[in-house]
Amino acid sequence: MAEEEKQNLLQLYRFCYLMVADAAKAQEIFHATLREAAQQAADGEAPRDRLWFFRNARWRCLEVSEKGLQAEDVDLEEGELAESGPSQIEKLEPQQFAIWISGAPEPQRTALALFYLDEFSHRDLLSVTELKPPELAKLLARGRREFQAWLDATLPVTQI
Amino acid sequence: MSAAVQLSRRDRMLLHCAPLREDHVDDRALRSALHHARQTPGLAVQQSFDRAAAAVVQAVPIPQEIIDWVPTDTYIAPTRRPWKKYAQNPAFAATGIAVVVIAIVAIFQLVDRLNRFPGQSTAQRLLTTASSNKSMMLDPVKTDAGALGDFLFMKHRLAHYDVPPEFAELKTLGCRVFDDEEGQRVAQVWVVEKKMQFFLFPAERDPKTGAAKHFNGWRHIDQDRWSGVVKEQNGVCFMAALRGSEKDLAPYISKKKE
Numbered sequence: 001m002a003e004e005e006k007q008n009l010l011q012l013y014r015f016c017y018l019m020v021a022d023a024a025k026a027q028e029i030f031h032a033t034l035r036e037a038a039q040q041a042a043d044g045e046a047p048r049d050r051l052w053f054f055r056n057a058r059w060r061c062l063e064v065s066e067k068g069l070q071a072e073d074v075d076l077e078e079g080e081l082a083e084s085g086p087s088q089i090e091k092l093e094p095q096q097f098a099i100w101i102s103g104a105p106e107p108q109r110t111a112l113a114l115f116y117l118d119e120f121s122h123r124d125l126l127s128v129t130e131l132k133p134p135e136l137a138k139l140l141a142r143g144r145r146e147f148q149a150w151l152d153a154t155l156p157v158t159q160i
Numbered sequence: 161m162s163a164a165v166q167l168s169r170r171d172r173m174l175l176h177c178a179p180l181r182e183d184h185v186d187d188r189a190l191r192s193a194l195h196h197a198r199q200t201p202g203l204a205v206q207q208s209f210d211r212a213a214a215a216v217v218q219a220v221p222i223p224q225e226i227i228d229w230v231p232t233d234t235y236i237a238p239t240r241r242p243w244k245k246y247a248q249n250p251a252f253a254a255t256g257i258a259v260v261v262i263a264i265v266a267i268f269q270l271v272d273r274l275n276r277f278p279g280q281s282t283a284q285r286l287l288t289t290a291s292s293n294k295s296m297m298l299d300p301v302k303t304d305a306g307a308l309g310d311f312l313f314m315k316h317r318l319a320h321y322d323v324p325p326e327f328a329e330l331k332t333l334g335c336r337v338f339d340d341e342e343g344q345r346v347a348q349v350w351v352v353e354k355k356m357q358f359f360l361f362p363a364e365r366d367p368k369t370g371a372a373k374h375f376n377g378w379r380h381i382d383q384d385r386w387s388g389v390v391k392e393q394n395g396v397c398f399m400a401a402l403r404g405s406e407k408d409l410a411p412y413i414s415k416k417k418e
Binding site: 006009013014017018023027030031034081082083085086087089092094097115116117118120121122124133134136137138140141144147148 | 175179181186206214215216221223225229230
């Protein structure tokens with residue numbers, strides 16, 4: 001297996017983790033996705049591209065999320081991106097970020113998780129999220145502002 | 161995204177999707193938006209914000225089990241480049257166009273070759289003669305065209321210069337025998353019907369053996385709004401020519417006669 005493909009699969013695990021914010025569930029979804037890919041490959045219908053893995057895992061994550069605790073559907077505060085944003089983010093633990101992303105409503109959750117994986121081209125992102133450019137732009141822009149507001153509330157600049 | 165540079169609404173919208181890596185920009189509009197906004201502070205803030213968030217994601221620990229479990233064989237089907245991708249490649253497109261042009265020329269040449277027949281060049285030349293002659297130039301001979309074979313044999317010693325049965329019943333106005341540019345004896349007959357002309361001339365011969373080159377059935381030729389149908393029999397070619405098209409001659413040659 002090419003090293004690139006292996007890295008893709010490791011990113012798949014990170015994607016699952018961001019979507020559900022639970023290492024055990026992420027691992028379970030990761031395994032289930034790979035099992036299905038293996039099954040399809042054995043049947044002579046191997047997935048056409050790496051996007052298949054992320055699409056498949058996405059729906060599994062959403063299914064798992066529906067069974068667990070649901071985030072409240074509230075309008076989050078939004079804040080303008082601050083220059084202090086990156087230093088605030090640096091203080092975050094990956095799990096905190098995953099919890100924040102997994103609490104986002106769909107399809108914003110998928111959009112943010114895939115975008116911050118920094119793994120996909122613009123077109124790939126649109127393909128996996130099944131969104132149009134203006135929709136994706138709106139979700140990402142709002143996500144950033146909400147995240148900034150959350151950072152300001154959780155890690156105020158004065159604490160840094 | 162506040163900036164001194166005036167960005168269009170579409171650019172501002174697309175910049176929200178700006179990937180962190182240059183190689184992830186695979187959309188022309190997005191590339192253009194990034195180019196327009198490359199020096200705006202808003203984009204710089206957004207990108208450093210995104211970069212920091214992406215770094216946190218890359219810090220997500222991957223359990224050893226996952227690293228160990230990643231299969232050693234690939235599950236992704238080999239990439240098949242769709243034909244459209246090939247077609248968009250200028251080298252393939254140019255080669256493709258060249259191949260198509262060559263194929264078209266080859267087909268034309270093949271069709272032309274298939275339609276060629278021995279004596280075609282003579283027939284073509286005589287078609288020009290037909291278009292430039294008047295009936296007054298001929299000796300008046302009023303008879304059935306079918307009877308001319310004997311006349312040509314008796315008077316000019318031209319053996320097998322027979323009018324085929326398809327045209328044998330047509331009434332003639334006149335006839336002449338002359339030598340063409342190659343010294344071949346050609347009989348020219350003027351017919352009443354449709355101001356048609358007949359030509360009888362020796363079939364093309366094999367330069368080595370001297371034997372006449374035969375061909376079967378009627379062959380059609382066109383030149384300067386004149387049309388002719390040619391048939392070879394017993395080493396002599398017969399051509400019926402008229403001013404018009406193949407359609408005007410078709411009714412005659414479609415008749416089956418003994």
